[in-house]
Amino acid sequence: MENTPNAWSARRSPPWLPLGAAIALVVLALAIAFALLLVRVAPAPAPDVGPGATLLPAPRALPEFALMDQDGEAFDLRRLQGRWSFLFFGYTSCPDVCPGTLAVLRDVHAELADAGIGVEETQFVFVSVDPDRDTPERLREYVSYFHRDFVGATGAPQQLDRLTRFLGVHHRRSRTEGDPDYLLDHTSAVLLIDPAARLSAVLSDPHDPHEIADSFRRIRSLGGLT
Amino acid sequence: MRLRGAIAALALAGGLAAGPAPADVTVQDAWIAEPPPGAPAAAGYLTLVNPGEAPRALVAAASPACERVELHRTRVVDGVARMRPLERLEVPPGGSARLEPGGAHLMLMRPQGLKVGQTVLLELRFADGERLEVQAPVRRREGHGHSHH
Numbered sequence: 001m002e003n004t005p006n007a008w009s010a011r012r013s014p015p016w017l018p019l020g021a022a023i024a025l026v027v028l029a030l031a032i033a034f035a036l037l038l039v040r041v042a043p044a045p046a047p048d049v050g051p052g053a054t055l056l057p058a059p060r061a062l063p064e065f066a067l068m069d070q071d072g073e074a075f076d077l078r079r080l081q082g083r084w085s086f087l088f089f090g091y092t093s094c095p096d097v098c099p100g101t102l103a104v105l106r107d108v109h110a111e112l113a114d115a116g117i118g119v120e121e122t123q124f125v126f127v128s129v130d131p132d133r134d135t136p137e138r139l140r141e142y143v144s145y146f147h148r149d150f151v152g153a154t155g156a157p158q159q160l161d162r163l164t165r166f167l168g169v170h171h172r173r174s175r176t177e178g179d180p181d182y183l184l185d186h187t188s189a190v191l192l193i194d195p196a197a198r199l200s201a202v203l204s205d206p207h208d209p210h211e212i213a214d215s216f217r218r219i220r221s222l223g224g225l226t
Numbered sequence: 227m228r229l230r231g232a233i234a235a236l237a238l239a240g241g242l243a244a245g246p247a248p249a250d251v252t253v254q255d256a257w258i259a260e261p262p263p264g265a266p267a268a269a270g271y272l273t274l275v276n277p278g279e280a281p282r283a284l285v286a287a288a289s290p291a292c293e294r295v296e297l298h299r300t301r302v303v304d305g306v307a308r309m310r311p312l313e314r315l316e317v318p319p320g321g322s323a324r325l326e327p328g329g330a331h332l333m334l335m336r337p338q339g340l341k342v343g344q345t346v347l348l349e350l351r352f353a354d355g356e357r358l359e360v361q362a363p364v365r366r367r368e369g370h371g372h373s374h375h
Contacts, residue, residue: 107369145262
């Protein structure tokens with residue numbers, strides 16, 4: 001049989017073993033070198049701006065648009081210049097998500113104000129995607145309930161769409177046209193616009209006032225525009 | 227032994243004659259979020275607890291404080307909040323079901339000037355025909371603890 005002491009001793013150092021070990025070592029060395037290369041080549045990791053916030057790699061300048069605010073004044077691109085804006089899209093007939101998010105933003109506003117970051121640096125804008133029902137008067141009552149400095153804005157569908165398409169904000173009626181109590185599906189994220197009127201970050205659901213305030217402070221401290 | 231057996235049999239017979247008495251669903255933490263002025267709908271939240279052994283289901287609600295009450299559920303799918311009518315909210319035996327911000331909720335259509343400090347009477351209607359009345363205080367909506375499920 002093969003299994004004799006002689007055969008055994010012959011197998012103790014088979015001729016392929018040193019070659020196999022050498023190949024394995026080379027492969028390992030290559031793998032380590034490749035991994036090190038990857039680490040060097042990979043872009044610097046995005047700064048940590050908090051769990052619910054996604055910072056755009058490069059801020060994106062908003063297009064021109066023409067809406068109207070709760071006092072009947074023009075609300076356009078210029079209104080987003082010179083300070084940070086928190087934008088939220090919804091409608092006043094929404095009983096759950098919209099008042100919930102505006103209550104969060106009310107608390108964000110309070111936390112930032114306590115930290116000395118006031119209206120000269122930030123504004124909070126509720127954009128109604130339901131211009132048929134949300135008149136400026138109704139918007140004024142609605143947003144001022146959350147804070148007197150909050151802005152409400154809406155406008156013609158094509159003007160709203162200029163803004164929502166650019167920002168990736170979805171909105172669509174979910175009940176038939178004839179129903180006066182139709183509902184709207186809408187994006188739940190809050191969008192952070194920098195003082196140069198550029199989309200800077202997306203603040204995703206679920207929203208927490210302290211997390212949003214913290215994310216904002218981190219984003220603002222990254223430099224660039226103030 | 228024989229006596230104890232007889233008592234057990236009597237008890238069993240009595241129980242059968244009366245039918246299995248359904249343990250009542252109880253309501254906890256009912257509240258109405260104060261609607262902003264001019265808002266045509268307010269939201270109501272509560273927890274239903276079912277201590278019984280049979281499943282129960284909330285199917286409708288009503289209140290003298292508004293035109294009508296609808297049952298809805300919010301879901302956030304791919305970053306889009308979608309609110310849809312809810313046919314029934316199951317309350318499993320020995321379990322509970324929550325109506326909470328960002329989830330299932332009561333929608334009070336055209337509420338009549340609800341303000342913090344007021345109390346709203348809600349009538350909850352279950353699939354088995356049971357009706358339950360509960361007083362829900364109107365509260366200010368808090369920003370923290372707001373979540374979606």
